[in-house]
Amino acid sequence: MTFRPLLAALAVVALAGCAADPAPNEQLRLTRQALEQANAVGAVAEESAELKWAEDKFARAEADMAEQSYKGARMQAEQAELDARLAEAQVLTRKSQEQLNVLNTRITRLRKQLQLGEAQ
Amino acid sequence: MSRLIHGVSALLLAGAMLGGCATHPNSELALQQAGGDFQKVKEDANVLRFAPKDVIRAGESLARADRLSSYWGSGADVEHYAYLSRRYSAIAREHTEQGLNAERGAKLELERQRLQLALRESKLSSVQQQGKWLEEQITSLATQTDRGLVMTLGDVLFDTGDAELKNSANRTVLKIVQFLQLNPKRVVRIEGYADNTGGEQENLRLSRDRAQSVADVLVDLGIDEKRVQVEGYGDQYPVEANASERGRAQNRRVEIVFSDAKGQLGAAR
Numbered sequence: 493m494t495f496r497p498l499l500a501a502l503a504v505v506a507l508a509g510c511a512a513d514p515a516p517n518e519q520l521r522l523t524r525q526a527l528e529q530a531n532a533v534g535a536v537a538e539e540s541a542e543l544k545w546a547e548d549k550f551a552r553a554e555a556d557m558a559e560q561s562y563k564g565a566r567m568q569a570e571q572a573e574l575d576a577r578l579a580e581a582q583v584l585t586r587k588s589q590e591q592l593n594v595l596n597t598r599i600t601r602l603r604k605q606l607q608l609g610e611a612q
Numbered sequence: 613m614s615r616l617i618h619g620v621s622a623l624l625l626a627g628a629m630l631g632g633c634a635t636h637p638n639s640e641l642a643l644q645q646a647g648g649d650f651q652k653v654k655e656d657a658n659v660l661r662f663a664p665k666d667v668i669r670a671g672e673s674l675a676r677a678d679r680l681s682s683y684w685g686s687g688a689d690v691e692h693y694a695y696l697s698r699r700y701s702a703i704a705r706e707h708t709e710q711g712l713n714a715e716r717g718a719k720l721e722l723e724r725q726r727l728q729l730a731l732r733e734s735k736l737s738s739v740q741q742q743g744k745w746l747e748e749q750i751t752s753l754a755t756q757t758d759r760g761l762v763m764t765l766g767d768v769l770f771d772t773g774d775a776e777l778k779n780s781a782n783r784t785v786l787k788i789v790q791f792l793q794l795n796p797k798r799v800v801r802i803e804g805y806a807d808n809t810g811g812e813q814e815n816l817r818l819s820r821d822r823a824q825s826v827a828d829v830l831v832d833l834g835i836d837e838k839r840v841q842v843e844g845y846g847d848q849y850p851v852e853a854n855a856s857e858r859g860r861a862q863n864r865r866v867e868i869v870f871s872d873a874k875g876q877l878g879a880a881r
């Protein structure tokens with residue numbers, strides 16, 4: 493984010509012709525947030541392969557950060573973010589389906605009661 | 613997009629022929645899969661309706677993967693952006709399903725409310741029918757007098773000299789309770805009467821106690837005390853001459869005077 497790493501990166505690009513990534517702090521923050529959100533809606537790694545991947549990749553991203561392997565960290569964190577968002581969305585879809593099931597059960601019960609009432 | 617893909621695949625082919633190392637078979641597969649997923653979501657009108665942003669992101673990531681696939685040694689990056697694209701497509705599908713479920717839920721909720729209302733109405737009408745039936749029963753058991761609707765509980769419902777209501781009165785009392793429950797505004801006055809044998813004070817007490825015991829049963833069965841007045845008249849207001857045993861038996865009685873439907877009760881004697 494600061495001037496110096498950018499300059500350093502530019503220098504590296506100029507020298508070696510290959511891009512050195514800046515530290516993906518913002519991405520890691522986003523990923524952490526996505527993981528928290530997934531947890532908040534009730535996603536758990538034991539039940540969601542996507543969340544498990546998200547957690548594993550996030551752990552690798554943090555390890556990469558420690559080693560200043562920023563490109564790897566960014567890619568792992570980006571994938572982890574979307575894995576977590578997918579896990580969250582899957583839980584919410586399931587919950588919406590469960591709500592529909594509850595409504596359907598109630599409707600069936602009401603219909604039955606109405607039929608009983610008519611039969612009497 | 614498809615033109616882009618065509619262009620890119622042409623480039624890929626050229627790259628592969630030239631260098632043989634521009635694409636990784638894995639990255640090509642990843643690109644194909646991501647393209648296939650993206651195609652499906654962008655052709656789905658519901659997805660476009662509920663998750664347009666996710667579709668755009670899936671497209672952007674795919675385009676990026678496409679672009680990168682034309683560079684040498686970019687296999688990992690291509691796979692990465694293809695992965696992100698597929699994730700956005702999958703998220704788009706989830707968001708779409710949620711949106712559709714919300715719509716379905718709103719419809720079902722309306723249906724549920726409609727049915728609930730219908731059920732309530734049908735229950736109400738059966739209660740009204742029941743009420744009508746009970747009213748007929750009560751009317752057949754009671755007589756219309758200038759004091760209002762009056763039901764007489766005869767001497768046989770009490771033991772001689774005893775104020776306790778016998779079990780044989782249960783059916784009648786239950787009908788009165790139901791009737792009062794179905795007509796919550798109606799109130800009753802329970803009037804006790806005795807024959808002229810025995811002392812005046814004794815008769816007054818016994819007539820009042822008998823009326824009270826009927827009132828107690830009503831209250832025990834859930835009728836609000838405020839709706840039940842109790843009077844004891846002793847040997848006053850006989851319905852028959854006290855000369856015969858039959859006449860005296862008819863004079864020993866409890867009368868239940870019903871108010872009209874608005875709760876207006878005729879004045880006490």
